[in-house]
Amino acid sequence: MPDIHHDVLGIGNAIVDVITHADDAVIDRLGLNRGTMTLIDADTAARLYDEMGPGIEVSGGSAANTIAALASLGGQGAFIGKVSSDQLGTIFRHDITALGIRFLAEPAKDGTPTGRCLIFVTPDAQRTMQTFLGVSAELAPRDIDEAAVASARITYLEGYLWDRPDAKDAFRKAAQVAHEAKRLVALSLSDPFCVDRHRADFRTLVEHHVDVLFANEDEIVSLYGEHSFDAALQQVRHHCWIAALTRSEKGSVIVSNNEVHIVDAEPVGAVVDSTGAGDAYAAGFLFALTQERDLVTCARVGGVCAAEVIGHMGARAETSLAKLVADRLG
Amino acid sequence: MPDIHHDVLGIGNAIVDVITHADDAVIDRLGLNRGTMTLIDADTAARLYDEMGPGIEVSGGSAANTIAALASLGGQGAFIGKVSSDQLGTIFRHDITALGIRFLAEPAKDGTPTGRCLIFVTPDAQRTMQTFLGVSAELAPRDIDEAAVASARITYLEGYLWDRPDAKDAFRKAAQVAHEAKRLVALSLSDPFCVDRHRADFRTLVEHHVDVLFANEDEIVSLYGEHSFDAALQQVRHHCWIAALTRSEKGSVIVSNNEVHIVDAEPVGAVVDSTGAGDAYAAGFLFALTQERDLVTCARVGGVCAAEVIGHMGARAETSLAKLVADRLG
Numbered sequence: 089m090p091d092i093h094h095d096v097l098g099i100g101n102a103i104v105d106v107i108t109h110a111d112d113a114v115i116d117r118l119g120l121n122r123g124t125m126t127l128i129d130a131d132t133a134a135r136l137y138d139e140m141g142p143g144i145e146v147s148g149g150s151a152a153n154t155i156a157a158l159a160s161l162g163g164q165g166a167f168i169g170k171v172s173s174d175q176l177g178t179i180f181r182h183d184i185t186a187l188g189i190r191f192l193a194e195p196a197k198d199g200t201p202t203g204r205c206l207i208f209v210t211p212d213a214q215r216t217m218q219t220f221l222g223v224s225a226e227l228a229p230r231d232i233d234e235a236a237v238a239s240a241r242i243t244y245l246e247g248y249l250w251d252r253p254d255a256k257d258a259f260r261k262a263a264q265v266a267h268e269a270k271r272l273v274a275l276s277l278s279d280p281f282c283v284d285r286h287r288a289d290f291r292t293l294v295e296h297h298v299d300v301l302f303a304n305e306d307e308i309v310s311l312y313g314e315h316s317f318d319a320a321l322q323q324v325r326h327h328c329w330i331a332a333l334t335r336s337e338k339g340s341v342i343v344s345n346n347e348v349h350i351v352d353a354e355p356v357g358a359v360v361d362s363t364g365a366g367d368a369y370a371a372g373f374l375f376a377l378t379q380e381r382d383l384v385t386c387a388r389v390g391g392v393c394a395a396e397v398i399g400h401m402g403a404r405a406e407t408s409l410a411k412l413v414a415d416r417l418g
Numbered sequence: 419m420p421d422i423h424h425d426v427l428g429i430g431n432a433i434v435d436v437i438t439h440a441d442d443a444v445i446d447r448l449g450l451n452r453g454t455m456t457l458i459d460a461d462t463a464a465r466l467y468d469e470m471g472p473g474i475e476v477s478g479g480s481a482a483n484t485i486a487a488l489a490s491l492g493g494q495g496a497f498i499g500k501v502s503s504d505q506l507g508t509i510f511r512h513d514i515t516a517l518g519i520r521f522l523a524e525p526a527k528d529g530t531p532t533g534r535c536l537i538f539v540t541p542d543a544q545r546t547m548q549t550f551l552g553v554s555a556e557l558a559p560r561d562i563d564e565a566a567v568a569s570a571r572i573t574y575l576e577g578y579l580w581d582r583p584d585a586k587d588a589f590r591k592a593a594q595v596a597h598e599a600k601r602l603v604a605l606s607l608s609d610p611f612c613v614d615r616h617r618a619d620f621r622t623l624v625e626h627h628v629d630v631l632f633a634n635e636d637e638i639v640s641l642y643g644e645h646s647f648d649a650a651l652q653q654v655r656h657h658c659w660i661a662a663l664t665r666s667e668k669g670s671v672i673v674s675n676n677e678v679h680i681v682d683a684e685p686v687g688a689v690v691d692s693t694g695a696g697d698a699y700a701a702g703f704l705f706a707l708t709q710e711r712d713l714v715t716c717a718r719v720g721g722v723c724a725a726e727v728i729g730h731m732g733a734r735a736e737t738s739l740a741k742l743v744a745d746r747l748g
Binding site for chain 1: 436439467468470471472473474475476477486504505506509512513514516517531730731732734736
């Protein structure tokens with residue numbers, strides 16, 4: 089068994105977020121699917137950008153956000169995801185490496201631009217995301233650094249990868265390498281519509297290849313085709329080691345075999361932008377797990393991290409999460 | 419005299435800001451000149467970016483920020499400044515045109531990149547700026563759209579332009595065209611070190627070509643080589659129609675011939691990042707001036723705008739300034 093080099097290795101889309109405020113009328117006029125993530129092509133991205141208000145640009149990507157938050161907590165992180173050598177790719181690489189994260193993918197040079205996600209934040213702090221993956225869509229099994237996977241305590245995968253065959257193969261390869269090295273595999277279901285598109289695959293995955301599952305209410309209900317959160321919860325408890333089910337302001341429910349813990353949300357000031365709340369929660373949970381903390385503490389650390397990122401625009405923490413957790417949980 | 423097409427036409431550097439939090443030890447270690455703007459070359463920009471923490475990207479540029487805030491107040495704005503056709507140039511163009519501002523410069527295609535400003539925000543909310551002008555440095559007299567200048571109530575120029583001979587010529591041409599069309603010329607002194615480098619030129623300019631002058635304490639003291647704010651104030655009152663002298667939390671002093679008004683700062687919540695405070699103040703002041711409001715009201719509107727932008731990261735308003743001013747001043 090190789091030595092541990094990283095607490096968590098994330099594999100996901102490498103994306104720069106372009107975030108704007110938008111009222112509900114804009115969401116309606118543009119015909120967007122409120123509160124979800126939609127994949128768009130380059131032409132649609134250009135058209136929507138023309139229609140969009142002034143934005144700020146912040147590095148994003150679901151699993152990348154999680155690794156960024158893990159680094160802010162003091163964890164050792166690595167990330168695999170594809171960027172181009174263009175200005176957005178330079179921004180993405182800078183922001184992740186500036187956090188001390190090992191960025192394992194070489195920039196692509198085929199001219200396909202770095203991916204971006206146009207995010208419309210409505211007055212209720214909900215985000216509606218339109219993603220042009222760009223070169224991020226080219227992630228393939230050859231990009232998986234086997235030695236890095238084998239030497240990470242946890243390999244963390246975002247469900248969004250499941251939308252493309254090559255990325256799905258990369259995902260499966262990473263999970264296999266991790267398990268052969270006796271490491272943990274964690275998965276975030278990412279989006280209820282993504283689950284909807286790939287339900288059978290996700291079910292197989294969760295039952296056979298995932299140790300730690302993150303999902304929100306809509307996603308876990310969608311995974312099991314159930315009508316209630318409770319019914320879905322009863323199913324998932326037998327399917328993976330730990331399921332951390334997030335419920336926004338209602339906190340989270342942690343299920344692990346016969347253990348069930350209901351953990352309240354952390355107090356939040358103004359809720360400004362929910363982008364990245366789930367990503368930050370996963371970071372806190374996984375970081376505490378690598379520290380061998382109990383499940384309730386894992387959930388609470390996750391909650392503290394989520395509370396920080398929903399208090400401002402953008403999915404990346406603006407303050408030290410390590411300090412915040414120390415202040416809150418002692 | 420041509421019809422009025424714009425309330426204010428801004429001419430300045432077209433820059434995307436890259437903003438990070440930094441503690442004072444970082445400023446010292448990197449040898450930066452705290453609280454000021456320093457021009458840097460491409461190599462230094464790359465080196466400093468490598469040393470810099472994770473950032474957010476927001477369109478900036480001093481005069482561009484002013485025109486953006488003017489648009490948020492409901493004013494008709496136009497802007498002249500040079501960007502490239504690269505991704506940062508696309509971001510700059512998008513953000514300014516999304517506000518309904520007429521962007522008059524064609525993107526350069528010579529391969530020189532769009533300018534950027536690396537901004538280090540210290541815990542006291544002070545910003546230290548390192549600017550790589552890129553293609554913005556190529557602004558020249560041929561870029562001045564004479565018809566646009568002649569049809570704007572006010573042409574607003576940033577002092578930063580004075581650092582390069584071509585931009586200085588563009589600046590002089592714009593001032594001449596404006597005055598020939600019986601329009602107003604406004605100038606922001608931008609930075610005490612910039613004033614220091616060009617004191618004699620700025621003095622001539624202020625005495626002969628500027629109707630409305632914006633300066634903070636350090637800048638006006640530097641302009642006259644005086645040792646006190648009051649002494650500088652006594653000089654400037656005879657040199658231009660209106661001087662609006664900003665004093666951070668002490669508010670502003672407005673001087674116009676025999677009128678002197680002392681206007682308190684607007685209440686602010688948390689002071690997060692002072693980047694763009696002066697730019698926003700100038701916007702509020704000029705917008706109220708184009709509405710033919712009295713000088714005290716002009717200063718108060720300026721203060722409301724400044725208070726908004728210092729409450730968050732980035733120099734561009736995140737809420738409607740028109741609504742904010744209506745709420746505060748009725």
